[in-house]
Amino acid sequence: MWRQTSIIVTLTVVLQILTAVNGYQLPNGGKIWALLVAGSNGFDNYRHQADICHAYQILHRNGIPDENIVVMMYDDIAYAHSNLDPGVIINQPNGPNVYEGVPKDYTGETVNSTNFLKILSGDEKGMEGVGSGRVIKSGPKDHIFVNFVDHGATGLLAFPDLSGQNLYAPELLKTFQQMAAKKTVFKTLVMYVEACESGSMFDGILPTDLNELVSLLSFVKMRQSSYACYYDPELGTYLGDFFSVLWMQDSEKENLVREMIHQQFEIVRTETNTSHVEEYGDLVIGSLHVSEFLGYRPSPPENKRPLPAINMNEVVSSRDVPLGILKMKKHARSSEEREHYAFHIQRMTKSRKHLEKIVSQILLMASGYDVNKVEHLKNMNYKLKLEDYDCYKALVSLFSEECFKISENAYALSQLKYFANICGDGDVQMASALIAIKNICTFEETMNGVD
Numbered sequence: 001m002w003r004q005t006s007i008i009v010t011l012t013v014v015l016q017i018l019t020a021v022n023g024y025q026l027p028n029g030g031k032i033w034a035l036l037v038a039g040s041n042g043f044d045n046y047r048h049q050a051d052i053c054h055a056y057q058i059l060h061r062n063g064i065p066d067e068n069i070v071v072m073m074y075d076d077i078a079y080a081h082s083n084l085d086p087g088v089i090i091n092q093p094n095g096p097n098v099y100e101g102v103p104k105d106y107t108g109e110t111v112n113s114t115n116f117l118k119i120l121s122g123d124e125k126g127m128e129g130v131g132s133g134r135v136i137k138s139g140p141k142d143h144i145f146v147n148f149v150d151h152g153a154t155g156l157l158a159f160p161d162l163s164g165q166n167l168y169a170p171e172l173l174k175t176f177q178q179m180a181a182k183k184t185v186f187k188t189l190v191m192y193v194e195a196c197e198s199g200s201m202f203d204g205i206l207p208t209d210l211n212e213l214v215s216l217l218s219f220v221k222m223r224q225s226s227y228a229c230y231y232d233p234e235l236g237t238y239l240g241d242f243f244s245v246l247w248m249q250d251s252e253k254e255n256l257v258r259e260m261i262h263q264q265f266e267i268v269r270t271e272t273n274t275s276h277v278e279e280y281g282d283l284v285i286g287s288l289h290v291s292e293f294l295g296y297r298p299s300p301p302e303n304k305r306p307l308p309a310i311n312m313n314e315v316v317s318s319r320d321v322p323l324g325i326l327k328m329k330k331h332a333r334s335s336e337e338r339e340h341y342a343f344h345i346q347r348m349t350k351s352r353k354h355l356e357k358i359v360s361q362i363l364l365m366a367s368g369y370d371v372n373k374v375e376h377l378k379n380m381n382y383k384l385k386l387e388d389y390d391c392y393k394a395l396v397s398l399f400s401e402e403c404f405k406i407s408e409n410a411y412a413l414s415q416l417k418y419f420a421n422i423c424g425d426g427d428v429q430m431a432s433a434l435i436a437i438k439n440i441c442t443f444e445e446t447m448n449g450v451d
């Protein structure tokens, strides 16, 4: 008993010394690299950039040097007109400023899917002259931690991209495969994703053994929506996302040299009872310690104070955030203000109904006006396969161009699963669906971007 205790103490001391000398070093002598990405912009999406800034603070405090961390964030929040405390971003009520010291490697329009894949795969040439130009320059002994927080939909992760480009599952898989095939790029990669339906990026797509030498684990939410939490009445927006806040609170509480990835997963999965948290890839990685991806330094006692409880009445599905914010604001003081917000709620509800109607019309026309077929398409819950993506991307692109820009309309993302169903159904042809989208949206007033 005694002996065991002293062994643990010794290990901790050794790790602290290594941390002080040369950043955080893994037991095999490798280093930790991190890519942190907030894939949205706008004050309604405050929470995504807040989550990513907070993740940076954890890595920084845990001894990972800035030269091993690359951050992609639009950076329109800290000095936004609506931010009452300019230069400050918080991730929990009365929380510390998580914006301080965050390296802003890529901001604004450089936060796009093409750049994300280049940075991840270490394509230094490809990033020359863009942002800080920094990429993940990991070696064969190194671990990579990727944290992606954003809106998502079936088979895609969204970016705040004016061109409306998204990251589709096959593109991410291809990059992982190329990195793994080289065998010199990394040892182990762990990716935490917070986005609606992000499980569809990996489920049935990500192999469990990309390569015997490298391993990859991804930790994401499955088919449901992601959930926002910590509504701040002063700022008029949500400060965090449920899953992100939980894994980060856990990381600040536990001894990460002892906690295994799988234990963190179980804790977060149990607490995230609003949706399913899932893991994909090589689950053997789960037995590695969290410190091998997030670093570790024992927290000072003041960090151990109880964290603000999450008020479950305020927790809202990510796609309902714009509406949720209006509803919270409606508790305004004057009756005039209440009326103002009631009007906007009504307008937004109407525009959502309109969007659903347009999608139903597209399905109806595509299926040759067969009502039963439409019912089937709406309920089939199809899991996209790699070979379906040519069809799926074509439908999503045209829908985004002709009907509702999905990069500006989180609610439109919730409808994309029906296009996935069309591609999986085999009965309704892609060509008919394309014609239907074109026809319906050319002749309809689609109120683009209202929601």
Ligand SMILES: *[C@@H]1O[C@H](CO)[C@@H](O)[C@H](O)[C@H]1NC(C)=O
Pocket (backbone or CB within 6 Å): 109, 110, 111, 112, 113, 114, 115, 130, 161, 163, 165
């Ligand atoms: C991404 O940003 C780069 C500039 O950093 C730009 O050249 C490229 O066209 C953008 N990609 C897309 C898909 O918008």
Ligand SMILES: *[C@@H]1O[C@H](CO)[C@@H](O)[C@H](O)[C@H]1NC(C)=O
Pocket (backbone or CB within 6 Å): 273, 274, 312
């Ligand atoms: C989720 O857990 C919280 C406590 O952490 C509880 O208040 C809430 O009712 C639970 N929700 C569901 C849907 O189980």
